[in-house]
Amino acid sequence: MKYTSKLKALFVLVLLAVTTLQAQPKKQKIDGVAAVVGDYVVLDSDIDLMMIELRANGISSADVTRCELLGKLLEDRLYAHHAVQDSLVVTDEEVRSYMDEQLSVMVEQIGSMDKVVKYYNKKNVDDFKNYFFDIIKMNKLVQAMNRKIVDDIEITPEEVRNFFNKIPKDEIPTIGSEVEIAQIVIKPIVSEEEKQKVIKKLREIKQDVLENGSSFTTKAVLYTEDRASAPNGGYYKINKKTQFVKEFKDVAFTLEEGEISEPFETIYGFHIIKVEKILGQEIELRHILMSPKVSDESLAEAKTRIENIRAKILNKELTFSEAAKSFSEDKETKNNGGIILNPKTLEPKFELTKMDPSLYNEISELQTNEISRVILDEIPGEGKFFKIITVNEKTQEHPADFSKDFLKIKEIALKDKQITAIGKWTKEKIAQTYIKINGEYRDCVFASDWLKKEIK
Structure with missing residues (x-):
């Protein structure tokens, strides 16, 4: 812009x-x-x-x-x-x-x-x-x-209108090409056996720290799959309003200083937490995250499921939005028909020149309402999954229009x-x-x- x-x-x-x-x-x-x-x-x-x-x-x-x-x-x-x-x-x-x-x-x-x-x-x-x-x-x-x-x-809207009307015509902002995109995500099923392997490993780490004096910080650097905290030895400082999943905070705020939790599960995998300091309403802690491995058979089964969903959409048995609401396993996008919100603006629009390169590569060749091939993706700490993507809407670069681009003009x-x-x-x-x-x-x-x- x-x-x-x-x-x-x-x-x-x-x-x-x-x-x-x-x-x-x-x-x-x-x-x-x-x-x-x-x-x-x-x-x-x-x-x-x-x-x-x-x-x-x-x-x-x-x-x-x-x-x-x-x-x-x-x-x-x-x-x-x-x-x-x-x-x-x-x-x-x-x-x-x-x-x-x-x-x-x-x-x-x-x-x-x-x-x-x-x-x-x-x-x-x-x-x-x-x-x-x-x-x-x-x-x-x-x-x-x-x-x-x-x-x-x-x-106020009136102030926005007055601001826009005062902009000289040759200085009206240009809105870059934008897209609205949606996705359907299918995750492979993790076996109980793989979950127990991770739980056992986390318990061994806890035992080594408590009984042999090993450093929890060092263990976190070596084993955690949380890339954000790995360089800091799994360190976080949180309070009850911190944007962490409920299960994580529920465990963290039941521990005493120096106490290490039992392994527990969140959407990201299995964790153990060690509370280092309790500072009033805040807690300084370290954690280790490990995710169960997905078998080849489970991956193949998930791929078959999403291919069948894609076929139903192509055959007009379901719209993409209906399929997302019925089958997608991504909690953040499932209920709004798979629409992905731009994390920077929280709007369902992405300016093409500012998109994450990996996402841009996946949608750059898609026409409006075209469905992508099945894509294998992975999020550190969450594991592998399959997805299909569609472009709901594309707008070309254009001079800002008050009615169509009100939110951007307001900003x-x-x-x-x-x-x-x-x-x-x-x-x-x-x-x-x-x-x-x-x-x-x-x-x-x-x-x-x-x-x-x-x-x-």
Whole structure:
């Protein structure tokens, strides 16, 4: 989708905000204070670091000035300062928990904690952790303040219409080619014998940890089939509102600290959980997920079932939607006729240029209402299954139409309204906040009036 110049500025802003942490550059001069915003400072090295982050993320820095980067850093400090002033809470425990997760990923990628410390040019582990802690806490304060500014902003249909009518004709957004797709999923039946093999293995792991002092974390790295948590030794921090399946939470919240559950089953397979800490309403735990293996005979039987379903649809005995409701074994799509929701928008539309490549390859050659061949697929932790896919609707790239593309126009209009609110908030807070710009940066031309409070 193409956007107006004002909206493009939003995406540049977001992109700069989410750049990842990279190694400190070798400084050619003593690190100085470029600016002060409330209780926060911006160092020369912070601007150097941001420039390196842009390049490391494949973003050309040729047209980005140090003044522009300083402006973004000033905004972050302004958010963080007023988050503290407004008593927005980011607990040290929350920061440490997130930091531990990120450190686990870093160690997995680089090789050891010592290498991480060296990579980031810090004196020792404590020095690096203090540095990383401060960065994470400030970023979380920035996010909390940003949410406070925009979360309650709503937009009416009339406001959306007025926004759309004011867009010059040559700047009307272009909506990319989109598809609505549906699927029918058939899963092979897992034998009781295979289930018992997995249960036995999980019990052996539990016994080894309890009786021989083996590390549950190491066991999780070696055996769990949950790829998301494997690098962290099966670690999760959850509360009762966390979006985990009910069976998992039911077991987790019955355990005491240090206790390991018996094997139990969810839609993903069999688990054991070890609770490490109970922190009020939250639990820190590790788990191991293992799935029973599917026999060749069971796979063949499942393939035959879905081929028969496909034949009935082709023979007009059933519509695709009726077949999905009657036979599909995918709980998320079964009841709405197999329609797949876009996980990014929660709408039944996928923009072709932004689709997951594997899904795009499966539907790119399909015409509307055509049914795919039988596809063998696999989801880690859930196992293999067969599916057929159809394209319910295709729309070609076109200029945005108010009636047909209302939801997308509403999204753009809401972002525009949020930008306006952020701009108003920023202007007010700059006037209320102690801000000092130093040295060469006093000559910068900023989008916001950061020099207004400068003390001569």
